[in-house]
């Protein structure tokens with residue numbers, strides 16, 4: 001990364017690289033002249049700074065994991081973490097302690113068999129969500145195999161894929177991949193992770209068109225990040241761009257308390273102000289929900305609601321079961 005990083009930072013960045021994986025594919029490399037893109041993907045020595053409030057498992061996946069690779073946090077849906085690697089590594093990643101090259105292995109056939117058995121026995125589960133890492137880095141053959149197994153479980157209605165691959169490696173979206181997903185014979189949805197309008201370039205638009213013309217409904221998930229998209233005009237541009245490209249803006253996440261990501265954090269009050277100002281600039285159709293995952297695995301709640309209460313020392317977050325959780329002022 002000569003020319004992109006400061007030569008004085010080399011030692012610190014080697015330390016960062018030893019802890020957290022780095023990958024910048026071609027399509028992202030071509031966008032790096034835009035600061036908001038560079039900040040998301042180029043490692044920083046700030047990643048070595050950690051705070052007591054930061055957690056290895058900030059959204060509490062482990063507390064809801066009955067089997068390796070399976071998270072069952074909400075009654076009607078499960079996550080399958082198919083693989084622990086990604087095509088690009090976001091410097092603010094909320095699963096960075098477990099996601100990365102050499103951090104974990106893709107689920108093996110016998111581990112997936114156990115998950116299918118669990119799903120057969122849990123008739124309340126209507127939706128299977130593939131996540132990771134990035135599920136679209138696994139082979140098409142493997143994805144098809146998973147989809148075919150999901151097809152055999154009649155009470156599952158929706159098959160959802162969470163991915164950043166459409167942005168990072170749009171050329172991966174081809175007919176074979178789409179056929180693999182459709183082998184699930186379920187309603188296929190894709191949630192694309194994207195944080196800045198620059199990410200929706202021509203190659204990405206082509207991939208989106210391919211998905212849409214194959215009746216795969218698209219949604220977005222973004223993270224509010226200091227120095228990337230923490231301005232109402234920038235968020236408005238992102239959400240309008242998504243809507244114009246037939247992606248339904250779904251969630252804007254408050255950043256999670258992942259280790260070494262403090263340089264991306266915003267105060268909840270500042271986040272709420274930015275969101276409210278953004279709402280004034282765009283159609284309601286383009287406005288996603290602004291949510292925070294309560295640390296420890298207590299689920300998501302809307303930030304602009306009575307479930308976030310300011311106190312003298314920080315905030316109280318009230319989960320959907322009425323339990324109260326302290327949240328620090330950043």
Ligand code: SF4
Pocket residue numbers: 085086088089090092093094095096099132133134163164193
């Ligand atoms: S694509 Fe998702 S899982 Fe992978 S590094 Fe980025 S935020 Fe983390």
